[in-house]
Amino acid sequence: MRLVSFKRLPMGQQADLLCRRGHLLSDRRQDSFELQLYALGDFYAEVWRSKGEEHILFIHLFQHPRGLTPYLENIRLPEV
Numbered sequence: 001m002r003l004v005s006f007k008r009l010p011m012g013q014q015a016d017l018l019c020r021r022g023h024l025l026s027d028r029r030q031d032s033f034e035l036q037l038y039a040l041g042d043f044y045a046e047v048w049r050s051k052g053e054e055h056i057l058f059i060h061l062f063q064h065p066r067g068l069t070p071y072l073e074n075i076r077l078p079e080v
Contacts, residue, residue: 001041003063014059018045023078026071033057037071044068 001021006014022038022045029035029051036047044067046060 003041003043003061006040006043006045007061011056011059014045015047015056018047018059025077026074028071028074030070037068 001017006017009017018038018040022040025037025039025044027034027036032051034049034051036049038045038047043061043063046062046067048057048060049055050057
């Protein structure tokens, strides 16, 4: 899937698609937030939740590798 198509979807559908077809690369905590990093198609998606909550606050999308910097030490590559 391409970033442009993904951005057109409502957040609930984006979250479902990330769970079903995205590759979970890493997770981390920042202040009172829990973040999960996914790779899907030609982009990355960062899912933001409040600590201990299931409700998604927002999904940050990016393509530039610079966005990966906070995750580099913890990235788990999918097994082939």
